Amino acid sequence: MxxxxxxxxxxxxxxxxxxxxxxxxxxxxxxxxxxxxxxxxxxxxxxxxxSILGTSPVGTEKWRNLFAYWMLGLTNNFAYVIMLSAAHDILSKDFHGGGDDPGNGTASNGSNPRDCNTMSTGTILLADIIPSLIIKAIVPFITFGSHHQRITVVVIACSISFILVGAAVNEVMAIIGVACASLSSGLGEVTFLPYTSNFHRNTVSAWSSGTGGAGVFGALSYAGLTAIGLTPRATVFSMLVVPIIMSLNFWVVLEHPRGKRCCSRNHSYSQELQLEHLESSLTLKEKFRYVPRLLKFMIPLGIVYIGEYLINQGLMELVYFPSLSWLDHHEQYRWYQVIYQVGVMISRSSVHCFQIHHIWITSVLQWVNVILFLSTAITAWIGSIWVVFILIIWEGLLGGAAYVNTFYRIAMEVPQSHKHFAMSITTLADTTGIAIAGVIAIPVHNLICDLPL
Known part of the structure; x- marks a missing residue:
């Protein structure tokens, strides 16, 4: 055999x-x-x-499709990143108080010497991930709608998220807006990423690099626009251009496989249809039976993401340097997010230069980071923000490497007939890890905030 x-x-x-x-x-x-x-x-x-997948020349992918997938990765994750970058502001009293300076100045949220918000940014993380988790748990098994119909929902939900958060008059309205961003990002990932099985495997790395770019451009645009004087509300409203860019890249730039008359003169149209049939012919029972074979990809990725987002949304806001005159607490948190996303983008774009075959290594290293951040959040033993910057970029490098190498290994190792499902269901691993991190982050935040300095 x-x-x-x-x-x-x-x-x-x-x-x-x-x-x-x-x-x-x-x-x-x-x-x-x-x-x-x-x-x-x-x-x-x-x-x-x-060649049957329609790549031209054989073994490569058209630049327009690679560019389109990079942009789709960028725009799909943009709202998600913006909500996490704005998390500290959204939970601030100033954001809903009607003032003109919600989080731009030196406003503090209470008398606690650690300058803690009443709620952890883990609250925003949960709102930004639970709808995505539900979508990713259902869609791979019970497919609904065409790709075009799903992307229409993605674009609408993304637009609504920016409108609700920008116009929020209370935390509940803002959190509903964040949940819409989560729905958009989750449905987008579970649609765009499996759709790469219709193209050359290099579209996986293009998508991954784009999602890394979303982190950098999203966090940097939010931090930069607020730094030059734009209010967080106005900054969020300005992001309504993102769903427009997503629409143009999916419906105009990307060359969809079904639009091709034939893939190669050596292969009939019936063979092309047969390949599409192989990708979509799995029964529900076959899908469930195949999940255990994907655990070698899913478990290490999930563990990496638990540690990564426990740091980002549970500990990072508590690593605060009050002596800095050039960055207040809000600004420190925003720039932490930017630096983290730089690390993610670099590693998510690195798979063709450096590959990791054993993803569990990134899991171990990421949890070493958790210990370092937890200890400094409690004792403030790290005295320089520059050391924290280095640790944060390292954290981002590990998280991005785990993501891109996981999906690249799937693209290389999983049979074509199961690749669409494998790509789709494995996205559940990182989302589950993020949700678990959000649940852990809230009590950890509260316990540390109750400690004396």
Missing amino acids: LKEYDPVSVKLSGSYIPMTDLEGSSESDDEFNVVSAERRPIHSRKEEEE
């Missing part, structure tokens, strides 16, 4: 037999084994698959 197979056809006796004719022969150790056959070199089989 052969472990590797051509996802389109197997060469037998000089002719090509569709894989669907071979299905059902065995469901023992590996559902995807096929009978012994004279096989072509693996590189030629990959080239055939890539």
